[in-house]
Structures are given as structure tokens and as C-alpha cells.
Amino acid sequence: xxxxxxxxxxxxxxxxxxxxxxxxxxxxxxxxxxxxxxxxxxxxxxxxxxxxxxxxxxxxxxxxxxxxxxxxxxxxxxxxxxxxxxxxxxxxxxxxxxxxxxxxxxxxxxxxxxxxxxxxxxxxxxxxxxxxxxxxxxxxxxxxxxxxxxxxxxxxxxxxxxxxxxxxxxxxxxxxxxxxxxxxxxxxxxxxxxxxxxxxxxxxxxxxxxxxxxxxxxxxxxxxxxxxxxxxxxxxxxxxxxxxxxxxxxxxxxxxxxxxxxxxxxxxxxxxxxxxxxxxxx
Amino acid sequence: xxxxxxxxxxxxxxxxxxxxxxxxxxxxxxxxxxxxxxxxxxxxxxxxxxxxxxxxxxxxxxxxxxxxxxxxxxxxxxxxxxxxxxxxxxxxxxxxxxxxxxxxxxxxxxxxxxxxxxxxxxxxxxxxxxxxxxxxxxxxxxxxxxxxxxxxxxxxxxxxxxxxxxxxxxxxxxxxxxxxxxxxxxxxxxxxxxxxxxxxxxxxxxxxxxxxxxxxxxxxxxxxxxxxxxxxxxxxxxxxxxxxxxxxxxxxxxxxxxxxxxxxxxxxxxxxxxxxxxxxxxxxxxxxxxxxxxxxxxxxxxxxxxxxxxxxxxxxxxxxxxxxxxxxxxxxxxxxxxxxxxxxxxxxxxxxxxxxxxxxxxxxxxxxxxxxxxxxxxxxxxxxxxxxxxxxxxxxxxxxxxxxxxxxxxxxxxxxxx
Numbered sequence: 001x002x003x004x005x006x007x008x009x010x011x012x013x014x015x016x017x018x019x020x021x022x023x024x025x026x027x028x029x030x031x032x033x034x035x036x037x038x039x040x041x042x043x044x045x046x047x048x049x050x051x052x053x054x055x056x057x058x059x060x061x062x063x064x065x066x067x068x069x070x071x072x073x074x075x076x077x078x079x080x081x082x083x084x085x086x087x088x089x090x091x092x093x094x095x096x097x098x099x100x101x102x103x104x105x106x107x108x109x110x111x112x113x114x115x116x117x118x119x120x121x122x123x124x125x126x127x128x129x130x131x132x133x134x135x136x137x138x139x140x141x142x143x144x145x146x147x148x149x150x151x152x153x154x155x156x157x158x159x160x161x162x163x164x165x166x167x168x169x170x171x172x173x174x175x176x177x178x179x180x181x182x183x184x185x186x187x188x189x190x191x192x193x194x195x196x197x198x199x200x201x202x203x204x205x206x207x208x209x210x211x212x213x214x215x216x217x218x219x220x221x222x223x224x225x226x227x228x229x230x231x232x233x234x235x236x237x238x239x240x241x242x243x244x245x246x247x248x249x250x251x252x253x254x255x256x257x258x259x260x261x262x263x264x265x266x267x268x269x270x271x272x273x274x275x276x277x278x279x280x281x282x
Numbered sequence: 283x284x285x286x287x288x289x290x291x292x293x294x295x296x297x298x299x300x301x302x303x304x305x306x307x308x309x310x311x312x313x314x315x316x317x318x319x320x321x322x323x324x325x326x327x328x329x330x331x332x333x334x335x336x337x338x339x340x341x342x343x344x345x346x347x348x349x350x351x352x353x354x355x356x357x358x359x360x361x362x363x364x365x366x367x368x369x370x371x372x373x374x375x376x377x378x379x380x381x382x383x384x385x386x387x388x389x390x391x392x393x394x395x396x397x398x399x400x401x402x403x404x405x406x407x408x409x410x411x412x413x414x415x416x417x418x419x420x421x422x423x424x425x426x427x428x429x430x431x432x433x434x435x436x437x438x439x440x441x442x443x444x445x446x447x448x449x450x451x452x453x454x455x456x457x458x459x460x461x462x463x464x465x466x467x468x469x470x471x472x473x474x475x476x477x478x479x480x481x482x483x484x485x486x487x488x489x490x491x492x493x494x495x496x497x498x499x500x501x502x503x504x505x506x507x508x509x510x511x512x513x514x515x516x517x518x519x520x521x522x523x524x525x526x527x528x529x530x531x532x533x534x535x536x537x538x539x540x541x542x543x544x545x546x547x548x549x550x551x552x553x554x555x556x557x558x559x560x561x562x563x564x565x566x567x568x569x570x571x572x573x574x575x576x577x578x579x580x581x582x583x584x585x586x587x588x589x590x591x592x593x594x595x596x597x598x599x600x601x602x603x604x605x606x607x608x609x610x611x612x613x614x615x616x617x618x619x620x621x622x623x624x625x626x627x628x629x630x631x632x633x634x635x636x637x638x639x640x641x642x643x644x645x646x647x648x649x650x651x652x653x654x655x656x657x658x659x660x661x662x663x664x665x666x667x668x669x670x671x672x673x674x675x676x677x678x679x680x681x682x683x684x685x686x687x688x689x690x691x692x693x694x695x696x697x698x699x700x
Contacts, residue, residue: 230672242668248383
């Protein structure tokens with residue numbers, strides 16, 4: 001056996017545990033979900049062909065939950081980009097205590113969505129919550145439920161987005177800013193013409209991750225609103241969960257999962273394409 | 283033979299892969315081996331009376347009871363995953379309705395052979411109220427045994443009603459009048475639950491049938507269903523005698539407002555009495571008979587026990603059921619937390635007859651009916667439940683027109699009940 005073949009064999013042997021892990025816990029379950037999506041009945045044991053897919057595409061409740069999810073994802077993406085970048089710009093300045101602020105903003109991200117959900121559920125309760133006890137007469141969970149869970153999600157994740165933008169900001173060479181300053185560019189012009197274009201890879205990464213996590217969101221609807229009031233926060237994954245575990249139709253819920261997977265892959269590809277077009281170098 | 287370092291690494295890697303690929307040994311139940319008896323239980327029903335039964339059961343059978351406690355939605359998620367994997371618990375407590383659902387789907391084991399053998403000695407079904415046997419049977423076979431048998435009634439704060447000069451209401455109109463008088467100074471006359479399960483007493487009191495197998499329609503007569511929904515929405519949005527409920531998985535909202543003395547009357551069952559007594563022992567609780575709309579009625583509820591069809595040791599499961607449903611255990615649980623029980627002989631116990639609250643609930647069981655049994659027997663109760671939630675919350679929380687919301691629910695239900 002040649003030396004390169006021996007190296008290759010060794011490399012594959014080291015890769016094997018990871019491959020086994022991913023095969024066992026990702027690829028086999030995905031294949032299982034695809035197989036289940038072709039069946040129907042409480043035990044998902046009756047072959048149904050593609051009828052679950054046809055039903056899902058024609059089901060108004062599936063369409064509604066997808067629109068709710070798009071609204072949620074749009075809010076999370078826009079909020080992550082705007083607030084994450086704003087916070088990064090502020091905390092990139094030589095402020096006193098900025099390290100402490102950065103750490104404080106990151107803490108919610110390190111907390112589980114269940115804890116965050118319960119925390120905000122108790123804060124926002126219109127009757128017994130802290131906000132109303134402090135005199136704020138709010139009914140956000142009833143009047144603006146989707147916007148409220150978007151806000152809670154942003155509160156939890158914006159610290160992480162900020163860290164990503166901070167890393168991006170610190171990767172921009174100071175010489176560009178200095179040259180622009182000497183040329184008489186204003187702060188706004190420097191931000192618009194130098195900082196923002198050079199942050200494009202970070203912006204792309206943040207938006208791709210936010211879209212993926214937004215389309216996959218579940219805990220917010222499950223813990224805070226239970227998908228309600230009515231079906232106002234019936235996010236796609238929550239709808240899939242309810243189809244599987246409440247109405248007990250695993251075949252139908254699997255078909256919806258596969259469709260969601262396709263949507264996520266398409267969104268990601270579209271974003272990566274758009275991001276590549278927007279990349280700049282100086 | 284000597285191995286080089288690379289060959290040694292390759293050997294280790296290969297053995298690790300083989301170990302990872304090796305299947306787990308087959309398990310009798312829940313993977314804890316033959317010495318473990320796994321029970322899924324509701325987190326709110328962990329009573330001392332049942333702990334004593336567990337200790338006796340463990341001593342008698344030389345097993346360790348793996349007593350796993352869940353909230354109902356989590357218990358269902360876990361159980362359905364277990365059914366799919368084939369690794370099931372030995373015994374399950376369910377919230378009412380699952381026994382027939384799982385009997386239809388083949389996931390629950392018929393207990394008829396055990397009932398035929400031991401029923402007379404334990405008093406089953408003779409000593410159980412009739413409704414509790416039928417709601418746990420399918421195709422003439424018993425699949426579950428009722429553990430608690432409850433009903434929802436009007437629970438009120440005696441002091442608040444006395445101070446407002448209000449008698450406990452008996453009709454919807456009296457209820458509305460009382461709530462109006464009691465609503466003042468940050469206190470609401472009543473509080474509705476965000477959980478759609480609490481809609482059933484209102485529907486029943488207005489003469490609404492949840493499902494008619496002959497016509498395959500839900501919520502008939504429609505105008506009476508709309509009227510019942512509108513009455514509840516009006517309590518919140520028009521008369522403002524109840525706060526707007528908030529959608530969540532928590533059904534203790536009204537109880538918390540009652541305990542905080544922010545609501546004077548709530549419609550609930552005995553499960554809320556313990557938390558009220560615990561958090562606000564100074565509240566003097568009153569319990570009134572079910573309200574009368576077009577008729578006097580309330581819904582029967584309560585939990586049952588069943589054995590999954592793939593449970594490895596059904597005879598042990600049956601023995602646990604016998605022990606935990608014994609009259610003296612029912613008596614101890616009632617004494618401990620005031621829970622209502624399904625045995626007819628339980629209603630004759632001094633703990634029941636001498637306690638005004640337990641007695642009021644016990645008497646209400648006579649008019650309590652299981653309003654959802656007919657829809658459960660279609661095997662589509664899960665779908666109906668989801669559609670009902672959307673309808674209930676859109677009317678009571680979001681104040682959408684009741685006639686449109688009921689029509690939408692009926693249209694959705696027609697799709698899966700055809």
C-alpha cells in the first residue's frame with residue numbers, strides 16, 4: 001500500500017466515529033422522517049404515497065402557520081441585524097465597562113429557551129405579571145402575540161449577534177477608516193461606504209443563521225403562548241409538533257417537516273447567492 | 283506479534299466503531315430491567331396516599347417503582363414516542379379520553395381478562411359510577427380504570443360575596459349579575475380559563491351536544507353553541523367582569539387570581555382547591571351547584587389508569603391498579619387533598635359526607651356527564667381538540683364574532699369527521 005493510501009485510510013478511520021454519529025443521529029432519522037411521510041394512520045403504517053404532501057400544500061392551517069413563521073423569521077432577522085449591529089457599534093467604542101456590558105448582553109443567549117420563555121411569560125402576564133404591577137397597563141401577549149415572541153427571541157439572541165458583529169468590526173483594518181477620515185468623509189459616510197460593505201460576510205452569516213433559527217423556532221410558541229391566542233403564534237414547527245403529538249398523525253407531520261426542510265434549504269441557498277453578489281474588497 | 287502505534291490506533295478506532303454500532307440489549311420495559319416497574323404519573327397527583335401504595339407494591343413484588351411525573355402535554359409526547367419505539371411503561375395515568383383513543387389505535391391493553399378474574403373481589407365495575415366505566419371501555423371491553431372522578435363547579439370566595447350582598451348564583455343571568463356587583467377595586471367578579479377544556483360546562487348547560495354520530499356534526503344546535511360562546515366572550519369584553527385570559531399551557535390562571543383575591547368566583551374542579559388552601563389559607567371557599575343555562579349540567583372529568591399493549595408484565599400493572607384504586611386509598615387521598623373518587627361507596631364515607639366542599643362536589647357528580655365521549659369514539663378527538671382551542675381562544679380572548687368562529691370550527695371538523 002502506498003504512503004498516500006495509508007494516510008487516507010488513517011484519515012478515514014479517524015473520521016469514521018463522526019460519520020457513524022452523524023449517520024445514526026441525523027441522516028438515518030431524516031431518512032426515517034421521509035419514509036414516515038409516505039405513510040398515514042395513528043401508527044403511520046399505511047402507505048399513502050405522496051398524499052400527505054398534497055394535503056399539506058392544500059391545508060389552510062399549514063399555509064397559515066407558514067405565514068406566521070415567515071412573519072416571525074422576518075422580525076427576528078431584521079431585529080437581529082439592526083439591534084445586533086447597533087449594539088456592536090456602541091460597544092466597539094472605548095467605553096468604560098464595555099466588557100461587562102458585552103458579557104451581560106450575552107448571558108440571555110446562554111440561557112435555555114424554556115427558562116427565557118417562562119421568565120417572560122411571568123413578566124408579561126397582564127394580571128399577575130411584573131410589568132402590570134409596576135403600573136404599565138399592557139396586554140401584549142393578547143394584542144400583539146407574534147411581535148411579543150419576536151421581541152423575547154431578540155432579547156435572548158441579540159447578544160450573540162452583537163458578538164459576531166463585534167468580531168466583524170474588529171476585522172476591518174483601521175487604515176481604511178483613517179484614509180477616509182483624511183479624505184474628509186463624515187462618520188455616516190465612513191459607516192455607509194466602509195464599515196457596512198466590509199461587514200457583508202458577517203451580515204450574511206447572521207441573516208442566514210437568523211432565518212434558519214426563525215424557521216425552526218418552537219420553544220417560544222410552546223412555552224410562552226402555546227401557539228395562541230387562537231392560532232396567532234402557530235409557528236411551523238409547533239404546528240408539526242401538534243400534528244404529531246396532539247392529533248397523532250405522524251405521517252402528515254413528517255411530510256410537513258420535509259417541506260419545511262426544503263424551504264429552509266432554498267432560503268439558505270438564496271441568501272448565500274445574494275450575499276456572494278454583495279461581497280466587496282478594497 | 284508486535285503492533286505499531288498506527289496499527290494500534292487503527293485497531294482502537296475500529297473497536298470503538300464496532301462498539302458504537304452494537305445494538306442496546308432488549309429491554310422488558312423502559313430499559314430499566316426486570317427489577318424496575320415504570321409508572322407515568324401526573325405531576326400534580328403525587329400524593330402521600332399513593333407513595334404508601336408504591337412502597338407496599340415494591341415490598342410485595344421486590345421491584346423498584348420508577349415513578350415518572352409529567353405535565354399532561356409532556357406525558358403525551360413521551361408516551362407517543364414510546365409507542366413508536368416499542369419501549370413502553372408498565373402503567374400510565376391519563377387525563378381522561380386517552381384510554382378509548384389508545385384502545386382504538388391498539389396501544390392500550392384490554393383489561394377484561396383481569397376484570398373477569400378479580401373484578402368481583404375489588405368491586406369493579408359494580409362499585410364504580412357507570413359513567414366512569416363506559417368512558418374507559420371500547421367494543422365491550424374494559425381498557426382502563428378510573429382513578430379520580432371530578433366535575434367543574436362554581437367555586438367562590440364566601441367573604442367577598444357576603445360583603446357584596448350576593449347570594450351564590452344558580453343561573454347564567456344570576457352569575458352575570460353577581461359578577462357585575464363583585465367587579466370593583468381591582469377585583470374581577472370572575473375569571474375564565476384560557477384552556478379550551480373549560481368550555482364544556484357552558485356548552486352542556488346551554489343544551490349543546492359536542493358530537494352527533496347520526497349527523498356527524500359538532501356543536502349542535504349551532505345557535506345554542508354560538509350563544510354559549512358569546513356569553514363567555516361578553517363576560518370578558520362587553521361586561522368586563524372577567525380579565526382577558528392569556529394563552530399558554532398553564533390552566534391555573536383563574537386559580538391564581540382567586541388565590542390573590544383578584545377574582546371572586548371561578549369555574550373549576552377539586553384540583554384547584556389544594557393550591558388555593560395552600561397559598562391563601564384565609565380564604566373561606568364556597569362551592570355552589572352547577573349553573574343552569576337551558577339545563578342544569580356540568581361535565582364529568584377525571585383521570586384513569588391504563589396498561590400499554592406492549593407492557594411486559596401486565597399482571598403486575600393490574601396489581602398496581604387494584605392497590606391504588608382500593609377504597610382505603612381513595613379515602614386517604616380525599617383526606618389528604620380533597621380529591622373526588624369514582625367509587626359509589628366513596629360517596630358514603632364520613633370524609634365526603636361531613637365536608638361541605640367535598641360533599642358539594644360529590645353531589646354534583648350525579649348530574650355530571652362526559653360530553654366528549656362520542657367524539658373520542660371517532661378516533662378524531664385530537665383534531666377536534668385543536669380546532670376547539672382555536673375557536674375558543676379566538677372568541678374569548680380575541681373577541682372574534684362567535685357565529686363565525688363556530689362556523690369555522692364546524693367546517694374544519696366536517697373535513698376530518700366525514
